[in-house]
Amino acid sequence: DVKVTQSSRYLVKRTGEKVFLECVQDMDHENMFWYRQDPGLGLRLIYFSYDVKMKEKGDIPEGYSVSREKKERFSLILESASTNQTSMYLCASSPGRYTGGGYTFGSGTRLTVV
Amino acid sequence: ILNVEQSPQSLHVQEGDSTNFTCSFPSSNFYALHWYRWETAKSPEALFVMTLNGDEKKKGRISATLNTKEGYSYLYIKGSQPEDSATYLCAFAGGGNKLTFGTGTQLKVEL
Numbered sequence: 235d236v237k238v239t240q241s242s243r244y245l246v247k248r249t250g251e252k253v254f255l256e257c258v259q260d261m262d263h264e265n266m267f268w269y270r271q272d273p274g275l276g277l278r279l280i281y282f283s284y285d286v287k288m289k290e291k292g293d294i295p296e297g298y299s300v301s302r303e304k305k306e307r308f309s310l311i312l313e314s315a316s317t318n319q320t321s322m323y324l325c326a327s328s329p330g331r332y333t334g335g336g337y338t339f340g341s342g343t344r345l346t347v348v
Numbered sequence: 349i350l351n352v353e354q355s356p357q358s359l360h361v362q363e364g365d366s367t368n369f370t371c372s373f374p375s376s377n378f379y380a381l382h383w384y385r386w387e388t389a390k391s392p393e394a395l396f397v398m399t400l401n402g403d404e405k406k407k408g409r410i411s412a413t414l415n416t417k418e419g420y421s422y423l424y425i426k427g428s429q430p431e432d433s434a435t436y437l438c439a440f441a442g443g444g445n446k447l448t449f450g451t452g453t454q455l456k457v458e459l
Contacts, residue, residue, distance in 0.1 A: 238391070267446065276451035277437065292446065324392070336382055336394030337447065 237261075240325050240340035247347050253312040255343050257325030265328045266308035267337070268292075268300065270321040277324065283308055315347045350374055352440045354450035361428050361457055368424045369453040371438030375419035380441040383412055383423055386452070387434040395423075395436075428457045 241256035259266065267282040269292075279292030281300040289300050297319060301309045308327075312319055322344050326337040353372045361367050373381065380399045386392040396405040401416040409426045425432055435454045439447035 269449075274451065277439075277449040279446055279448070282446055293448075326392075336384075336397050337392075338394070339384075339391040341389075341391045 238325055238327055238338050238340040240323075240343050242343050243341065245343060245345045247312075247315050247345065249316060249347055251312075251315045251347075253315045253345070253347075255310040255312075255323055255325075255345070257308045257310070257340055258306050259308075259327040259338070260306065261327060261329070261338065262305065263327035263329050263338070264305075265330070266302065267326045267328075268298075268308065268310045269324045269326065270294070271324060271342075272321050280310065315345075317347050319345065320347045321345060350440060350442065350448040352438065352448050352450040354436075354438055354453050356453060357451070358454040359456070361455070363429060363457055363459050365428050365457075366424065366426045367428055367455070368422050369436055369455075371421045371423070371450055373419050373421070373438070373440040373448075373450075374442065375417060377442045378416045378419075378440075379443040381414055381416075381421050382439040382441065382447060383421070384437040384439065385434045386437060392437060425455075428455075430457045430459060433457045 238259045265284050268280045269277040283289045283302045299311045324342045325340040328337045355370050383395040384392040396412045398414040403414040405412050411424045414421045435452040437452045439449045
């Protein structure tokens with residue numbers, strides 16, 4: 235069964251900590267994405283990558299960075315966590331350069347910053 | 349930032365009822381429209397990817413239609429069951445690599 239795996243289901247971090255959220259896919263997909271989901275705001279795109287070492291900003295990149303050193307792994311980094319980054323984070327992947335195919339999502343990481 | 353709107357925001361129906369939701373999106377620069385189902389504590393699951401004006405897709409009791417000229421899509425559920433309870437998301441692809449999601453319609457099917 236193909237899947238996208240996120241390393242943690244729940245995380246609690248302190249303000250100012252550097253936080254790494256890891257995502258691994260086993261489908262050989264070119265595209266990978268990081269979204270956050272907040273009540274009433276839907277899924278908002280933080281960053282995405284369409285190839286190894288390539289990254290592009292999404293709609294809300296401030297306070298985040300990403301790393302894609304291998305095709306299967308896409309990491310989201312919170313350089314200095316703040317309470318307004320408390321959210322549900324979803325990783326997704328899709329095949330090919332264009333969005334002709336549906337995304338496959340991970341199960342999400344619920345991050346709480348205290 | 350593109351505007352993708354879904355209505356209603358939430359919906360309560362009785363088992364056996366048929367229901368439908370709306371997704372509106374920009375009518376220009378259209379590439380694809382996606383529908384996802386997101387059940388609590390699970391990952392969002394792709395239902396349909398629609399690319400052509402007039403497209404109709406069906407999966408069991410769930411179907412969807414697409415009008416790219418006027419910028420809307422409908423999702424229909426026939427004979428709702430409790431297991432249909434979920435948040436239904438639509439997402440617009442205007443070309444390139446990324447989707448813009450609506451805020452979703454939360455469906456609760458009661459016995």
